[in-house]
Amino acid sequence: MESLLIKVADYLVYELVGLRPETTMGSALHYFLVGTTHIILLVVIITYLMGIIQSYLPLNKIRAYLERNKKFGVGNILASTLGAVTPFCSCSSIPLFVGMMQSRIPLGIALSFLITSPLVNEVAIALFLVTYGVKFTVIYVLFGILLGVIGGIVLDKLGMSKYVADWVQNLAETHAVEEHDTRSLKERMPEIHSETVQTLKKLIPYILVGLAIGSFIHGFVPASFFEKYINADNPFAVPIAVVAAIPLYIDAVGILPVIDTLIAKGVPMGTAIAFMMGAVGLSLPEALLLKKVMKKQLIITFFSTIGLGMIFAGYFFNMMFG
16 A cells, blocks of 8 residues: 555656655655555544444453453553554554543553554564564564553553543543444444544544654755764763654654664664654654643653653663664
């Protein structure tokens, strides 16, 4: 699908509009068209699928199991592992997060999924194996899952559940009473469609704004800007890398060529990985989208907690592979 979107964007930007690939405007517009179409399609599909799944799953039993094992972190491990095996980026993970909250899954468990999902991608894992070897790949995957588990538990212990957006909490209340439903899928679809449209109306404007900002930075900020400040001589390169990556929006696969370029130019492995984690797991488009489903207290705490984990991972990888 992505190759088709690229071809369409190539035609629209380079043939129809007449911009060149090497120009900043051409690069930014092409990036925006591909990213926007790709993400919105994914978000629409995932949101509808979540509506159908929620309509059929025995949510009371699932919720009871997760809450029963909450104190042992089992639910967080399961959610983080689910995030690791789903091929979603940070923005397309959010409809699943909303679906979990709608099903009254505990916040910390839902956040474990949201943290790990963009960081660990099966295609990226395959590329890591080929490029950096088994040891590096296994450590990275374990770190991604562990960050999700610990991050979800910490945010839950901090009592952040009260800072979920009111409209998401209201959705949860509408699903609080669960009865045996014998309706067919065709009979359920009007309700599923209505709830899906309601969710999409709230999410899509934030996707467009976030990707517009990310596209501007992609087209107009030179790569040398990052190379200058996250080189091996700077002891604060790792936290700078995480913060500098936040305005970007790139998935775990798309950023791998960037990581290869940074490493080739002398940026330490751990610093490059911290940059990657920041770009795929703490992007500005994701923050703008989360603003619609979380209150600012939760967004700030979420970004701070996960950012600290990414900084630790960067220093650890520098120590292991430097």
